[in-house]
Amino acid sequence: MIIAKVIGNVVSTKKNEVLIGEKLLIVNPIKRKEENSWSLIEGENLIVAVDRVGAGIGETVLVVTGSTASKVIEHKNAPVDAAIIGIIDEIEIH
Amino acid sequence: MIIAKVIGNVVSTKKNEVLIGEKLLIVNPIKRKEENSWSLIEGENLIVAVDRVGAGIGETVLVVTGSTASKVIEHKNAPVDAAIIGIIDEIEIH
Amino acid sequence: MIIAKVIGNVVSTKKNEVLIGEKLLIVNPIKRKEENSWSLIEGENLIVAVDRVGAGIGETVLVVTGSTASKVIEHKNAPVDAAIIGIIDEIEIH
Amino acid sequence: MIIAKVIGNVVSTKKNEVLIGEKLLIVNPIKRKEENSWSLIEGENLIVAVDRVGAGIGETVLVVTGSTASKVIEHKNAPVDAAIIGIIDEIEIH
Amino acid sequence: MIIAKVIGNVVSTKKNEVLIGEKLLIVNPIKRKEENSWSLIEGENLIVAVDRVGAGIGETVLVVTGSTASKVIEHKNAPVDAAIIGIIDEIEIH
Known part of the structure; x- marks a missing residue:
């Protein structure tokens, strides 16, 4: 997974039906x-x-990429390759 | 997913049978x-x-890459690694 | 998928049994x-x-990469991550 | 797989439920x-x-990336794209 | 698949159980x-x-990466993203 910051969102009216209602950040x-x-x-x-x-915007998050990102959606045919799977409270480097 | 612009298309007569009839942008x-x-x-x-x-040509779109891209096609053996899953109306950066 | 040109081939006698008989370009x-x-x-x-x-050598082709490339082979355990899925007749950029 | 060194960890309270209890290094x-x-x-x-x-922190490890990383977790819907699958005792270059 | 040369190996005692006995080059x-x-x-x-x-060390090999690499192992939960699937006898560029 990678560490990223939420900076915006995408608005798409015409899209794959599995994505209807999903928040796309x-x-x-x-x-x-x-x-x-x-x-x-x-x-x-x-x-x-x-x-x-x-x-939310500005938060530091954990992002999974690739095919397992689609697992966050219940639908088995979700064409998704990236998902936010956690909000990061702290990054500890030792 | 990534944000991209449609700039052209590919014509292929001899191709994998699952791709027959698909629009390849x-x-x-x-x-x-x-x-x-x-x-x-x-x-x-x-x-x-x-x-x-x-x-259509010139439109900004949402593109999924990797194996889940094949989910946009009903056939379970679609050898596809990229698909357009939405037309983007607006990109909002905060 | 990506656009590529066929420039050669690989000869491998000792290989995974699912690949026996496959053309490796x-x-x-x-x-x-x-x-x-x-x-x-x-x-x-x-x-x-x-x-x-x-x-054939010199032809422009459409190449799928990643796990769905294995779908061009009937065997369900094909360890393949790239396959040619079409011969390109024309690339149209608008 | 790639060879990497453990340098820290991530703390995330609000996360995908499959990840609860998992150590995220x-x-x-x-x-x-x-x-x-x-x-x-x-x-x-x-x-x-x-x-x-x-x-542990400072150890050299073997890391698998991509969808098979999710196989280290029993849950079939684990949205995971990277996992440590071994602690490396020795790297031998010949 | 990519073309690579075998240059060494990794020794790991503490590892995912599916990898026990596997040669890691x-x-x-x-x-x-x-x-x-x-x-x-x-x-x-x-x-x-x-x-x-x-x-063996020094040989030129064909390497598959990504999730299908796990297909070379019989176990259905193999967390593997790279496997050698052939020893290359000859590379022919035309």
Whole structure:
């Protein structure tokens, strides 16, 4: 999983029916700068992820990518490759 | 999922039988330049995606990649790794 | 899926039994240079793909990567992550 | 699989229910500098992985990524894309 | 699939039980320099792969990555994302 920050959302009216009603958030992966300082990874790394844990803008989240991301949705044919699976309270680097 | 723009299509007569009749669009991932300005990512990033939502040339779309992309096709043996699953009306960055 | 050109093949006598008899072609992804000009992507991008559509050296093909590539083979335990699923007649960029 | 070093962990109270009770470690992939010298890969490569083998901070581990990582958890709907599957005693380069 | 060279192995005593007894080889992807000259790709590309075809150090092999790599192991819950599926006798570039 990767660590990312929620920075926005996507509005799509015409979409795959399994996605109707799903919250589609834009997350930006973050990287570690120094001991306990993290920053957004600039560039081409924006991901649109399904959110089922109630994440909000600005929160740091745990994002799963690839086919298992579709497991957060009950429907067995969910065409989803990214999902927010946790809101991160703390990142501990030792 | 990633955000991309539809820029073309592929014509293939001789192909895997599950793909017969499918619309194969070429999409170019986009990246955020400034607050609300987006541009095509140059280079090696073109993806050929199955379209089942009726996307047109020039539209901004939501693209799923990897094995769950094959879920947009009913056939259980679809050799597909990219699909357009939504037409994006608006991208909101906060 | 990605667009690539067939540039060679691999000979392997000792291999996983599901792959016996399969044609293993080397494909080189291509990128768009200008409007309708395409070139091989140099470097580290060679992929060995199973071919079931009868592609030949020099042809431009559609390549699926990841686990769904294994769907072109009937065997349910095919350890395959890339397959040629179509011969491209034309690439149309609008 | 990749070789990585455990450098920290993530605390998440609000998360997907399948992840409750799982240890979520932060691993940093390592690369080979010289014959038998390895160093952390700097930059954007931090991965959050589920640990079921009892790895500790500072240990060198084997990490599986992608959908099969979810197999370390008994639950069939685990939204997991990275897991520690072994503690490495020795890396032998010949 | 990718073309790689076997350069070493990993020793892990404490590991996922499905991996007990499996040979875990370190492979280094190779790239084409000139017509028929190949070299190791330097840097961060080392992969640990399960070997079931009896590959030895120094041999050029075909490596499958991603979830289908787990198909080389009979166990349905194998957390494996890379496997050697063939020993390459010859690479033919036309």
